[in-house]
Amino acid sequence: MTALIDYGAGNTRSVGNALDRLGAAWMLTADLDELASADRVILPGVGAAASAMAALRERGLVDWLRATRQPLLGVCLGLQLLYEHSEESNTACLGLLPGTVRRFPDAGVPVPHMGWNTLRLTAPTAFLDETMDGAHAYFVHTYAAPVGPETRATCHYADLTFSAVIERDNIVATQFHPEKSAGVGATILQNFLTR
């Protein structure tokens, strides 16, 4: 059973739809016992960092997320929240990964970064296969996470190279939306489901 964390994220339905297409059983919950009983947990995310952190805190999920050893997949804002800090409304985040999520610099290109951009695989991981190097995934975001030892794939936009996929211990996360990234996204979700 996969648990989809229920904290008001905008893409919850879409992630659920993607799990349905893969035939995966899932539940939408913010109940700590139900989350603890799940085989794996997904932290979706569309919205603003500050209100997302407030919603997690209200539900007692901040400490739970920091402590859990269950396989955890963060999507989009669900990746950004893993870091120490976000420049978006100067928000303290979960602090599971070091560093600050920053706004795209003014590089004369449109922001948000919206559309299909290419992945660069930078370190091996079970969640990505080699054919995904150079493959396109669907991104929509205004803030981006730094590249570090946890980075498994990068993307480049607005003069900035940022983390597109990260992995550390029980955590994997994508800045792009696997639920909206056609076959590439489905493969990554399937890899998470069979972990």
Add this chain to the structure above:
Amino acid sequence: MLARRIIPCLDVCDGRTVKGVNFVGLRDAGDPVELAVRYAAEGADELVFLDITATVEKRQTVTDLALRVGRALDIPFTVGGGIGSVEDAASVLGAGADKVAVNSSAVARPVLIRELAEAFGSQAVVLSVDAKSNGDGWTVMTHGGRTDTGRDALDWIAEAQDAGAGEVLLTSVDADGTQTGFDTALLAAARPRVRVPLIASGGAGAPGHFAEVFAANLADAALAASLFHYGTLAIPDLKAILAAQSIPVRPC
């Protein structure tokens, strides 16, 4: 590298596609979901559904459409047409749509843009503008291009952006339906004033029209309807032609 997006647009009324669709092998050419899946499989980067249902059941029919599309589709999609409130948008976005497009309702009540951006984030709010040339500029048309508001289109785009619109879908009323090419004069005038992604719309009739817009960086994405629906141009062929001209596209 960020790919230029190709976006088919489907007009929908009471849950059925409006314009005739000339696709070989469709079981039901009037089913927007089947058509959407077909476009996604062909390599469409996103889809836009423009709902023109005019009945009191409108919100329910458009929400049902978003639900059915969301279950079937693994690429992003936008729903527009009659979104006039946060509640309208919540219904459609909650059903699985990625973005809502607002047009006449935002012109009538500009604060709608800010309300939507605050509720759902700018990335979910597309400003759809129908612009018509008046000789020395462009004015905003509403109600499907029938009403001339007299407002300057570029000023309206700037205002809506400041209010929180996260993308601009700019349709040339003059070029729409002509299949003689996108309105490059309008796009060139608008582009410097748009900080968010810009979608060119109206006038697409051949691959060269897309290439012209992208090569000159006049838009991040291009939208077309009839050209794709009638089978005049298939998306894989269009993308192959663009790729051959070194325009970044997502391979089909």
